[in-house]
Amino acid sequence: MSGADxxxxxVRGLRKNYxxxxxxxxxxxxxxxxEVFGFLGPNGAGKTTTIGMLCTLVRPTGGSxxxxxxxxxxxxxxxxxxxxxxxxxxxxxxxLSAEQNLRFHAELYGVPKATVPGRIREVMEMVAxxxxxxxxxxxxxxxxKRRLEIARGLLHSPRVLFLDEPTVGLDPQTRAAIWxxxxxxxxxxxxxxxxxxxxxxEAEYCDRIAIIDHGEIVVVGSPEALKAxxxxxxxxxxxxxxxxAIAALHxxxxxxxxxxxxxxxxxxxxxxxxxxxxxxxxxxxxRAVSVSRPSLDDVFMKYTGSTIRDAEAESAxxxxxxxxxxx
Numbered sequence: 001m002s003g004a005d006x007x008x009x010x011v012r013g014l015r016k017n018y019x020x021x022x023x024x025x026x027x028x029x030x031x032x033x034x035e036v037f038g039f040l041g042p043n044g045a046g047k048t049t050t051i052g053m054l055c056t057l058v059r060p061t062g063g064s065x066x067x068x069x070x071x072x073x074x075x076x077x078x079x080x081x082x083x084x085x086x087x088x089x090x091x092x093x094x095x096l097s098a099e100q101n102l103r104f105h106a107e108l109y110g111v112p113k114a115t116v117p118g119r120i121r122e123v124m125e126m127v128a129x130x131x132x133x134x135x136x137x138x139x140x141x142x143x144x145k146r147r148l149e150i151a152r153g154l155l156h157s158p159r160v161l162f163l164d165e166p167t168v169g170l171d172p173q174t175r176a177a178i179w180x181x182x183x184x185x186x187x188x189x190x191x192x193x194x195x196x197x198x199x200x201x202e203a204e205y206c207d208r209i210a211i212i213d214h215g216e217i218v219v220v221g222s223p224e225a226l227k228a229x230x231x232x233x234x235x236x237x238x239x240x241x242x243x244x245a246i247a248a249l250h251x252x253x254x255x256x257x258x259x260x261x262x263x264x265x266x267x268x269x270x271x272x273x274x275x276x277x278x279x280x281x282x283x284x285x286x287r288a289v290s291v292s293r294p295s296l297d298d299v300f301m302k303y304t305g306s307t308i309r310d311a312e313a314e315s316a317x318x319x320x321x322x323x324x325x326x327x
Contacts, residue, residue: 006069008033008160008192009054013063016049023049025215026063031194036186038206039196040296042308046215047196048088051164054194055085068159081109084153084191088164090145094138098129098148101137102155109156123151126188127181143174147181154189163195167202179205198308200296211300218303223296230294230302233271236263237278238288245284252281260307263290267298 009031016024024046031037039047052058054067056076065072068082092101099120106116124130127147137145146166153161166182167175179202186193195206203209203223210220219226239245245264249255257266268274271291279286292298300308 006033007031007066008035009037009065009067009194011054011063011065014050014053014060014065015062016046016053016058017061022215024053027212027215027217029210029217029220031192033192034186034190035207036182036193036195036205038203038209039194039212040198040200040203040209040300040308041196041212042198045212047198047212048164049215050212051085051162051194051196055083055162056080081156082159084156084158084161086146086149086153086161086163086166088168090149092137092145092149092152095136097134097136098124098140099133101148102152105152105155111156119155119157123154124148126154126185127151141174142170143178146170146178150178150182150185154185154191157189158191160192160194163193165196165198167197167199172201175199175202200308203296209296211303213300213304219299226299227294227296230267230298232267232269232294234265234267234292234294234298235271235274235278236260236265236290236292237286238263240285240287245282245286248282248284252283253277260301 007030009029011027011029013026013028014024015022015026027050039050041047049058053060054065054072056072056079060073067079070078070082072079093104096104102120102124103116106120111119120133121130124133127150129144129148129151132140132144137148140148150163150166153163163182167178170178182193183205197203206223208220208222209226210217212218221229237245242259242264246257246259249257249264249266255266255268257264259265275289275291278289297307300306
């Protein structure tokens with residue numbers, strides 16, 4: 001296999017247990033060189049734990065993984081030299097200037113001193129922060145800090161850049177702007193990007209995504225292919241009696257339905273054409289109806305049985321229950 005054919009990331013049966021808790025349950029995945037690959041799943045699904053193992057910060061319980069051709073257990077130092085990492089939580093020093101933060105990173109990674117000034121200017125110009133190089137980071141907005149962290153992750157010219165929830169906590173407009181920068185960076189740097197997210201619109205920027213739920217990968221594919229695989233529209237109705245509406249959908253149309261996000265939700269081909277029959281034959285007053293083309297949330301629901309919002313709510317409830325049980 002030539003160098004160009006070696007996957008940027010190769011994972012086989014990767015597992016991580018914390019006592020009796022299986023955070024990651026034997027996942028298999030390959031990421032091609034130059035690809036933007038996303039892990040899509042709710043909080044608590046195992047995304048951050050997986051990134052921790054791939055970046056050598058967490059030791060796997062079982063299985064194997066290689067990043068940039070190096071084993072994450074046996075060749076930890078080689079892996080670290082070939083990756084950049086943007087953590088979910090901010091790690092910049094707010095009392096240092098933007099440039100000082102990058103110089104400190106360059107020293108940690110042994111970037112040749114002669115190349116540091118030019119490289120700092122290059123990556124800061126990529127994220128449109130060169131004119132703020134002397135400003136203290138504590139004066140930056142959340143979006144500016146994220147852009148600076150991405151520039152820092154690129155400073156030592158890594159082959160793979162890991163982004164753990166790169167736009168969490170940012171407003172939709174800023175998230176879109178960040179992804180505009182990331183797209184330009186990928187073309188300029190010719191690197192592989194592995195990112196995690198629970199934002200559906202963010203996953204659309206990926207070449208391929210893996211949906212992960214309860215520590216397991218349930219499906220992998222391009223956003224377009226996954227949505228095409230759903231093949232049906234999502235219909236949501238608000239009624240005076242959701243239980244009666246669910247029963248009527250089953251009895252009169254043979255359609256399974258559930259309550260999701262406060263509405264009776266079901267899938268049907270040609271949803272807009274189905275709506276007149278729905279009003280005529282359901283037998284339960286309908287207050288509102290919406291029809292949407294397949295989305296990644298529909299893909300998530302098809303393979304997991306819930307929407308990502310419901311999965312996050314369930315995870316939060318389970319975490320609260322575990323916390324109370326320890327008291």
